[in-house]
Amino acid sequence: MTMKHFILTMTIGAMTLTGAALANAEVSNPAVKDRMDLMGTIRGSFAVLGGMAQGKVDFDADKATSAQATLVEAAAKIPAKFEPNEADPESEALPAIWENWDDFVDHAAALETAAAALDPSSLETVKAGVGKIGASCGGCHQTYRMK
Numbered sequence: 629m630t631m632k633h634f635i636l637t638m639t640i641g642a643m644t645l646t647g648a649a650l651a652n653a654e655v656s657n658p659a660v661k662d663r664m665d666l667m668g669t670i671r672g673s674f675a676v677l678g679g680m681a682q683g684k685v686d687f688d689a690d691k692a693t694s695a696q697a698t699l700v701e702a703a704a705k706i707p708a709k710f711e712p713n714e715a716d717p718e719s720e721a722l723p724a725i726w727e728n729w730d731d732f733v734d735h736a737a738a739l740e741t742a743a744a745a746l747d748p749s750s751l752e753t754v755k756a757g758v759g760k761i762g763a764s765c766g767g768c769h770q771t772y773r774m775k
């Protein structure tokens with residue numbers, strides 16, 4: 629898969645996962661539900677930016693700015709939400725997270741950095757920034773989330 633295709637797949641995948649919030653209702657461990665909900669927030673704000681980049685949603689600088697702010701804030705919360713090694717039958721988190729904790733935190737920081745680097749002021753700059761964000765989602769999921 630080429631990088632461009634990968635990013636596109638990630639973006640589309642992120643936008644079509646709307647069922648995830650419902651599935652979370654079956655999660656009995658509140659710590660696991662919490663971290664999944666954080667990922668849901670991340671997906672939601674990324675989908676706003678990705679949708680604009682793909683031309684599926686009209687570009688709106690205010691909406692892009694607020695989606696970016698949400699994404700940066702949520703990325704910063706990943707380490708705290710995932711640090712407790714909590715389990716649930718619904719969880720897709722792999723044990724590798726807690727075996728390679730520093731690397732997992734680096735992946736969270738990579739998302740935060742990529743999200744902070746996006747310039748939400750124009751469609752061109754959103755398009756330019758969204759790929760790196762998508763790559764950071766995939767970079768972490770590949771190692772730390774069940775397929």
Ligand code: HEC
Pocket residue numbers: 642645648649652660663664665667668670671674706718719720721722725732733735736739761762764765766768769772773
């Ligand atoms: C630092 C690692 C990391 C990064 C970066 C990351 N994720 Fe995740 N994500 C995970 C892990 C681990 C899970 C599985 C959590 C669980 O099921 O307990 C997950 C789960 C999800 C889920 C499913 C949530 C649910 O309700 O089950 C979605 C959607 C998601 N991520 C979207 C994204 C998007 C979009 C990005 C990038 C903008 C992203 N993630 C970046 C690690 C990461």
